[in-house]
Amino acid sequence: MHDPNTPFSEPEKAGLYRAIHERRDVRSQFLPDPVPPQVLARLLDAAHHAPSVGFMQPWDFLVIDSLEVRRRVHGIFLRENEKGARQFTGERQQRYRSLKLEGILESPLNLCISCDRSRGDGPVLGRTSIVDMDLFSTCLAVQNLWLAARAEGIGVGWVSILDQDELAMVLGLPEPVYPLAYLCIGYVSEFLGEPELARKGWRRRLPLAELVHGNGWGQAPGDGELCKVLEGSCPR
Structure with missing residues (x-):
């Protein structure tokens, strides 16, 4: 077993910082190549090793390869995206409509990381004041998976333009389970040198x-x- 007190080597540190700085929200560079099960298992294991309040581990991972399910989710996106576009006007709306904001059907795999808000026995240590700590913990699982995916040469795109209640119905989630992150996952033709929204002039860092x-x-x-x-x- 690796000694956790062993300092990171310079190449190990450089690799971590490289993954952080070169992580991208991928929408339009997905390849059809499948993600090998052993690679996906490593990504899920990385996510499962995220910190969580009270060690409650509120996440579950819904691996979605069904084209039928993805088409239903894509339908939700199309409706919500049109609502989103109408919140902008003029040139800003035109630019919004020119952006590709998901890869639900293009990516070979979708993954929903959910948060079971009822997990734990009674009051959860560390969550007695800030009840949303379980959601924050699940976000850390998303980030763990995202960085591990970048190190594996796999792109990830978070689709946030979805009605969460509709998504929960499509995925058959029980009442206390919240669909926190809907992700598109797959190998890509390239990783952009800068975030796509920065490249296309939406916002700068x-x-x-x-x-x-x-x-x-x-x-x-x-x-x-x-x-x-x-x-x-x-x-x-």
Whole structure:
């Protein structure tokens, strides 16, 4: 068994940071190649090793390869996407309609990561004040899977433009189970050099130095040296 107290080597650290910085929300680069079961098992195992409040492990993983089920989910997306488009006007709406925001049918595999909000025996340690900690825990499972997938050369796209109640009905989820993340998964033709929404001019990444505060909102952290390291001085 690997000793957890062994320091990470420089190549191991570099690999982790590379996966973080090169992770992309994939919509339109999916290949039809199937994801081997042993690779999918590694991704699910990575997700299952996410931290969770009270160690409640509220997640379940619905592996969806049925074209019929995916078509029904795609129908939900089309309806909700049209609603989303109508919330914008003018050039912004045109740009929205030009974006591809899912790969439900193009990806060889869909995966729904759900959150069982009733899991645990009675009150859950650490969730007695912030009841949504189970949802936050499940988000960490999503991120674990996403980073592991990037390391495996597999793309992941999170489809957030869905009616969750309709999705739960399509997937036959019991009452306390919430469909937190609907993911498209598969090998891709390429990983883009920057997020697709940045490349297409929807939004740019904010400067990190402008988002770091110290001890209170709007205050520079420490003596300001951290801000200097973070690509410039903090504008406080």
